[in-house]
Amino acid sequence: MEIKKYTIGIDLGGTNTKIALVAANGRIVRRTQFPTKAHKDKPALINAIASEAFGIIKLCGLKKSQVQGIGIGVPGLVDSKRGVVHYLTNISGWKHVNLSRELEKKTGIKTRVDNDVNLMALAEARFGAGRDSASLFCVTLGTGVGGGIVIDGEIYRGNTQSAGEIGHISVDPEGPKCNCGRKGCVEAYVGNSYVVKRAEQKMRKKGITPEQITKAAKKGDRAAMDIWKETAEYLGRGLVIVINLFDPETIVIGGGMIGAGEFIFKPLRGYIRKNALIVPAARVKIVKAKLGNNAGVIGAAELARGMGN
């Protein structure tokens, strides 16, 4: 059998849809993107994805038969076994869509679907900050707080493909109310809007962004530094639980908010060393995601690797 070196990775996001041809070593050979909302409905979006994928394959001088498969990551609840998207966050009109079947029909290329955070975790585990880790927990800090688990180089999804939901573990029964209806969830402290809200109070200013908090902290603004320290400690509460339960070799932290760098990482590492069980806390590596915006397409491309065609 001919070895197929290339797969297509797609990262369907609320803002942009990214498509890349990726080599077996995780290198992006060619990529493109378009605004997801440029396509008014689901069939139009699927058409656009298929034709961009074909475009890339052609531009790289390849034939369709030389591509082993397509992987696609989406922000929502997915049944990756059956290729079904149950719903998407921030993209309407997607309810129980068999996305892998629809894409296969359009492209004639085998397709697999997964949750975007799982794929980011997979990419970081195979080629990024968690390379060679036997166990990895990946957190993304953004509007929501997501998590993904990779064990021995493969995604651990759990029984209902819900594993890794660090955003919705409660660290305080009397904590602030979360969007999910419960109290004290990690997301209700660390999600973008909650951090901004605390910053607006502390810095006595409206319309602050995380970037501005970091800028102020770099200038020595005490309140701004405190906001990141607080955020780190709330995230730390969640990660202490992850460490005591799951004892990962590496924790990779990604998402927009890690622009704050050591303003988050330093207090976070300190909190964890002090509060998690001594043995796992002494050994766990807590690192910044390495693949940035490419993690989604690289992870999606990896999902398609090893598939029959």
Place this chain on the structure above:
Amino acid sequence: MEIKKYTIGIDLGGTNTKIALVAANGRIVRRTQFPTKAHKDKPALINAIASEAFGIIKLCGLKKSQVQGIGIGVPGLVDSKRGVVHYLTNISGWKHVNLSRELEKKTGIKTRVDNDVNLMALAEARFGAGRDSASLFCVTLGTGVGGGIVIDGEIYRGNTQSAGEIGHISVDPEGPKCNCGRKGCVEAYVGNSYVVKRAEQKMRKKGITPEQITKAAKKGDRAAMDIWKETAEYLGRGLVIVINLFDPETIVIGGGMIGAGEFIFKPLRGYIRKNALIVPAARVKIVKAKLGNNAGVIGAAELARGMGN
């Protein structure tokens, strides 16, 4: 190569040491036990274990060469790769002991070591309440609160072999102080002595045992029922976190306290359905351990299966 059907499983406990010859289907062919403290020090205990193991092999009409291996579970921190016991809870004189090497020297049979809760989880996953579950979380309720994880029929140990420590995840930053020094750990609500302490306050009586609480609850004692309901809800807080993070197919609960039966299980299931993420909560099975006191030796025997000799 001749297929070796039998292994020896040993459960080294604070009170009793149990030794069994176990068949490949998990059936105990023959077992024996002795009080651990009948042997005054480590070498004496290891000698006793070896000679009891030989005794069983002989009584079963087998030769040493027909036994594939020995597995041994201990209550403490273990490096199962190297076979080293770092320390034991409630048994003094064990610090960084290479138990597998010492037993191999005495017996001439390959030996593997693991933590007792991991082995209980393994036994329940292969032959007990979690049979055929792709992912299982096992909790033991006793003096301490332990946890073990089995994925696809194999123990998941984590990076430092500390995974599964549900007893020491904090569910309330302002909760009662735990033996480990932190606040609000699950063990500080659900561990035997903490339950008894609450019971003594509520039932206005000294020297109550968990069995007496259950007896009173069965007679309709409101305070006794409330104690189990409260205990269930505190345990529930920990298990909601386990479910949201790990999304197991099955949660197996064992240990002395499950004698309380539905006084714990009913409110526990209710709490979980109400508080965990909807999709995994709707599917997770929450069941009583099935193998009772035999789980330790069966799991230990399984650890030894598939080893070379």
